[in-house]
Amino acid sequence: MSLLGSFVLGLWLSAPVWAEDALSPLRAQDFRPVSKAQADLGQLLFYDKILSGNRNIACATCHHPAFGSSDALSLGIGEGGEGLGPQRTGGQGRGRIERRVPRNAPGLWNLGANHFRVLMHDGRISRDNLYGNGFNTPAEEWLPPGLDSVLAAQALFPLSSEREMAGGTEENEVAGAVFDRIDKGWPILAKRVRTIPAYGAGFVSAFDHIDTPEEVTIVEIANALAAFISLEFRSTDSPFDAYLAGDATALSPAAQKGRDLFFGDAGCSACHSGPFFTDQGFRALGLPAFGPGRTRRFDLIARDTGRMGESDDLADAYRFRTPSLRNVALTAPYGHNGAYPTLEAMIRHHLDPETARSNWRRSDLTLPEVPWLTAVDFMVQADRFEMARQAARRDIDLQPRTEPEIDALVAFLRSLTGSLSVSDPPYGVPEQVPSGLPVDRP
Template sequence: MIFLCFLGLGAAQADPITLDDFVDADPAQARIGQLLFYDKILSGNRNISCGTCHHHDLAGGDGLSLGIGEGGIGLGEERFVGDIRKRIPRNAPGLWNIGHNSVDVLFHDGRLEVSDQFGNGFDSPAEEWLPHGLDNIVAAQALFPLTAQFEMAGNPGENDIAGATHDRIDAAWPIVAARVRANETYVNLFLEAFDTVEEPLDISIVEVGNALAAFITTEWRSYDSPYDAWLTGTPLPESAERGRALFFGEARCASCHSGPLFTDQSFHALGLPAFGPGRTRTFDKMPRDVGRMGETDLLSDAYRFRTPSLRNVALTAPYGHNGAYPTLADMIRHHADPVSTRAAWTTDMAALPNAPRFRGVDFAIRQDTREMARQAAVLDIHPVALSDAEVADLEAFLNALTGATADDRPMGRPDSVPSGLPVD
């Protein structure tokens, strides 16, 4: 099917997604990955898993604007802050379709890319220390939350993983792998599923990453939405059809949300309201997030973030790299008029579990008039006049990107894990 974008960009081709569009994954490895994904044995203090912030009950996310990582208790909006030092500075992205063959960059700032720069297949924060043998970009991505202090590693002095990470990013991964090797159940599963594993010592962080990727890339596939049915001839509901025409036409959404996953995988400044602890850097301790610039150090990349996929977007609120907006309608209105909606934004729109000791930090950056002016000056989207009815139609179309079986995952959450630790 061909859609005219009316953007001076030519026609945008939308092709149906098929199983052949995804990376291959071995089912036995995916079974190991499912267990590891929910096993807190991978975290420094054995108190958080990948699934805590990417949970099945929350459509692969955590339902929060900014997550509560290591040290928190519970799930989603009910997650108790507990003994943590800061909130996670960015929204937990959904995992839908990241195993699609077109995906070559991940994280909000794109700090992980498919690349030959370091001889291991990826340009990543680990640079030449990222191990060889990772099957795909998802396998590489799975390794980095394990080394993040406020996500899964914990604080220096609390455990050996946190201490090793602060020595060098790759120093923690052998410790994680050793924990897995010490569990007889995991050893037997790896021996059976991996040709590279002939004895327990062969289980390295590479096999752990590949198992996690086998699970993630199969578990979160979704391409059976009403839109997919429309691609093969089934009409959309009237409101969604009007929204589709707007999306690919006068609303100009497809200028960035293009292709089968509805993302150009590029970086754009949306002028979202700022809040949270910021993603601070060694030489920049201000509680701000400079986006892509944090990876490239190019001023031209300041405040630009990766375009998210819109598949199953209706299931993954709140929206934006910092979860600034609680509803799709709010996010659509921001795209249509970013200056006015940014000015009208109120702090109660952020989904942040109550943490009295963070009150002085959560919104401190908003008091810095110069920083707010810098952020407001960088904007890559242009106003589009939309009526309330048109916003509703666009929202209807975005809902039509929800897979019919999105709530029915092939493996789901395990009831228990080999470590015996509790499963969130």
């Protein structure tokens, strides 16, 4: 090998180690500054069902601290469901759900960090001035100006989703307005909120540019939600952070071995890089397929083409955003559709997707039974051509690992879990909310 070739190979082999060496403990300056007064409002709004079309579901229903800021389900049960977490059902009567939420509810950890520029499994919310408002979103040029962050922009879209919080078009005025145009339901929700005296006064106090409750729009509501999420789900005190700060004993021997593998021969840090363990890129993993899928308007079957649905680029077919791994041990099940129940199972899939798919069983899912949806839940598996396309589309090719090495990788991933952020969060669940609607509790 030439001297130049040896040098280039050396750079490639040492890159993962350099990636670890470049990391430092998370600090306050890694996060966008937020107003505590606005976060105080955001806490109430996060747990208040007033933001849903039928006043029966809150942001916290699918992103509850009791379940690591997710819902512990493979696929969520949104508007029309009843209960919380794995005990949630599809509801009953005319208001029962018509479809499951097509993708796994992601955790909210550290999304207030400056680092994040793209959100959602397919990246359809991102920082971009394409439409002149600072963001590229499904609302395009109709997204209102004044949103503080990509997290605030993201907070708007569950409110306008029929399956998540808006409800059916014939059920309430919000859903009917959204059917007309995606942004039409937001003013209705803003009026609901600001006409509640406690909220109206709170917004006047928390926002310098708001002099009367009548001035409150969905923008202030979204910014308050983002402020709360940024403070409440900020996790900076994991054992790995302590290790980065100089405490050589912060990691167990197994976690230390897993760290060496993660940043070295196992190749994990090629995608899970940076302070939040994500390069924010998109990759196809060939996960088992099931569920209604996030179909495009012209899809005839229940499938999910991932990033391609946003980019319209065939090269992006079946690719999904690389998730952050901080507090990942708290957010099972794993994958864009929650296909795997444990970190070990997800790692095994990365190492050998073909074998993992063949060994996968429906019993691996946390998917509350909804009898009227059973046929749809696994419809895609009857299409052998679609299943073959998804299985063949993979962007990962990792070397096999021994059983002790897999255990060590799991130990390292567990070392990314914070302590105070989980056991003693800044806010917690409020006893009540200004609307008087019930607050979800396990």
